[in-house]
Amino acid sequence: MTSIILAIVIGAAFGATLERIGAANPNVTTRMLALIDLHLMKTILLAIGVGSVLMFGGQMLGLVSVGHLSVKAAYIGVFIGGLLMGGGWALSGYCPGTGVCAAATGRKDALFFIGGGLLGAAAYMATYPMWKASGLLDNLAGGKVTLGTIPGAEYDGLTGLPGDLLGIVLGVTLIIVAFLLPERGHGGQVQATPAE
Amino acid sequence: MLNWKTGGVLLGVVFFLAFALVKPIGVSTQFVILDGILWQAVDPTVITQTDEGYTSTNAYLAKSGGKYAKNAANPWNYSFVFVLAMALGAFASSAMRRSVSREERAVPAIWRANFGPSAGKRYLAAFAGGFIVLYGSRLAGGCSSGHMMSGMMQTSLSAYIFVAGAFLAAIPLAMYLYKREA
Numbered sequence: 403m404t405s406i407i408l409a410i411v412i413g414a415a416f417g418a419t420l421e422r423i424g425a426a427n428p429n430v431t432t433r434m435l436a437l438i439d440l441h442l443m444k445t446i447l448l449a450i451g452v453g454s455v456l457m458f459g460g461q462m463l464g465l466v467s468v469g470h471l472s473v474k475a476a477y478i479g480v481f482i483g484g485l486l487m488g489g490g491w492a493l494s495g496y497c498p499g500t501g502v503c504a505a506a507t508g509r510k511d512a513l514f515f516i517g518g519g520l521l522g523a524a525a526y527m528a529t530y531p532m533w534k535a536s537g538l539l540d541n542l543a544g545g546k547v548t549l550g551t552i553p554g555a556e557y558d559g560l561t562g563l564p565g566d567l568l569g570i571v572l573g574v575t576l577i578i579v580a581f582l583l584p585e586r587g588h589g590g591q592v593q594a595t596p597a598e
Numbered sequence: 599m600l601n602w603k604t605g606g607v608l609l610g611v612v613f614f615l616a617f618a619l620v621k622p623i624g625v626s627t628q629f630v631i632l633d634g635i636l637w638q639a640v641d642p643t644v645i646t647q648t649d650e651g652y653t654s655t656n657a658y659l660a661k662s663g664g665k666y667a668k669n670a671a672n673p674w675n676y677s678f679v680f681v682l683a684m685a686l687g688a689f690a691s692s693a694m695r696r697s698v699s700r701e702e703r704a705v706p707a708i709w710r711a712n713f714g715p716s717a718g719k720r721y722l723a724a725f726a727g728g729f730i731v732l733y734g735s736r737l738a739g740g741c742s743s744g745h746m747m748s749g750m751m752q753t754s755l756s757a758y759i760f761v762a763g764a765f766l767a768a769i770p771l772a773m774y775l776y777k778r779e780a
Contacts, residue, residue: 405620405676412616413683416623418691419612423605426688427698428706429780430599435772438779441602446747448606453613453751466618474749476756479737484763486734487741491764492772494727495706497742498735499625501728502681503688507698510717511705511724518728520636523629525729526736530658533737542759549753560755569753576750580606 417503426503428495428511435492437587447580454573458566461552468554475545479538613747620676622752624744626735627666628681634659634670645671658736711780738763 423445424430433439460466474480491497496504496515504512533539544558550568551559559565600608616623634654638645645654645667652667654660659667669675692698704717713719735741738760740749746764749757 406674406679408620409676409679410683410686412612412619412623413680414687414690415612416616416680417684417687417689419605419609419687420684421688421691421697422600423602423609424599426692427599429708432706432708432772432776433779435768436776437769437773438776441599444602445600445605445609448602449609449613450747450750452607452610453617453747454753456610456614457617457751460614460618470617470621471752472622472748473752473754474739474745474756476754476759480739480745480756480759481763483734483736483738484745484760485767486730487738487760488734488764488767488769489771490727490730490732490734491742492768492775494724494731495709496724496727497731498629499681499684499741499743501731502625502685506685506689507692508703509698509706510703511709511720514721514724515728515731518725518730519629519732520633520728522729522732522734523626523736524633524637526733527630527633527656527658530661534657543755547755549755549758552753565753569751572753573751580602585602 416499417506420500420503421507425500426507426509428504428509431491431497431500432495439585440583440587441585444580444583444585447576447583451573451576451580454569454576458569458573462566462570468552469556471548471552471555471557473546473548473557476542476547477539477545478542479533480542482538613751617748617751622744622748623680624677624740624748625681625684626732626741626744628678629732630658630666630736631670631673631678634666635673638670647671708776708778708780711778712776 420426424442430442434442461468494515501512501515505516547558547560548565549560550563550565552565613623645652652664652671654667705715705720709720745757745760
């Protein structure tokens with residue numbers, strides 16, 4: 403029961419936040435991906451950085467359990483799947499979470515995105531044995547690994563560097579990049595051309 | 599829209615709280631779970647309970663000890679309710695400010711500027727995009743939330759591989775498709 407209450411509270415906070423930062427608006431995501439307006443990119447980089455610093459800082463202070471880490475496996479299919487996800491994201495302006503949020507804000511095209519998504523997920527369920535047999539789902543570099551070795555974690559490190567410190571360093575780096583990244587991309591000349 | 603500093607800190611804190619209280623955020627798996635729920639409703643032999651847990655006639659639902667089969671058979675679990683609540687949160691946030699105009703609801707402005715006002719064309723692209731996004735996300739084992747955000751926060755190697763693939767495809771394609779800003 404507690405887990406359901408947490409799901410409702412954290413899920414609602416996540417959805418509301420995605421909506422407020424513009425991630426559920428395909429105009430905003432598309433302008434980001436076309437490098438016209440990088441505002442959302444700055445938001446996302448800052449969020450990952452802040453999340454990482456809190457996560458590893460909390461672990462080092464003993465406030466957060468290392469057992470909550472959930473690291474996904476690395477394999478060639480991750481890259482191929484990433485390419486497909488990126489292509490569909492650019493075409494539609496939605497990714498799985500933001501598509502659901504966009505539909506909830508009344509966007510009808512996002513309902514079609516969800517319909518296509520359910521069919522795409524079903525197509526993967528049907529073709530999964532083929533991918534499995536191809537070897538493209540076989541672990542790469544140890545599979546479920548983190549970049550450094552996190553003390554007390556069940557996952558191996560790709561390197562022997564202290565994983566919690568590395569997490570904080572990378573988090574701070576992402577925060578700095580978020581500050582340095584320009585808000586406007588190459589969009590200046592687009593505005594200079596007369597509107598049709 | 600929130601400025602990036604406020605929005606970024608807020609989103610980072612939500613990811614941290616999810617991690618600290620339960621587990622890292624992820625969404626795309628729940629498309630499989632909903633497919634499983636619908637499939638099970640049509641054909642109750644797809645997911646079956648065994649002595650050790652759940653299994654399925656579908657190899658993907660049955661993988662990793664049948665954890666997807668189990669969640670599809672018991673939809674009131676954390677991850678599925680999380681996604682439903684996420685939709686509710688986005689709805690509430692948007693309704694409070696009436697952030698999406700009637701015209702925007704069918705065809706977003708940037709699509710309209712580049713491909714015209716046809717809703718059918720936009721729906722077809724959104725449907726095709728959804729298909730490719732979810733097929734790719736499931737092949738990769740996660741999406742923007744699970745791989746990109748949760749994964750990079752945890753310094754997972756897989757997150758960096760996913761992000762490289764995603765932006766390598768997304769940026770050139772978006773630059774090619776959307777030449778007009780709207």
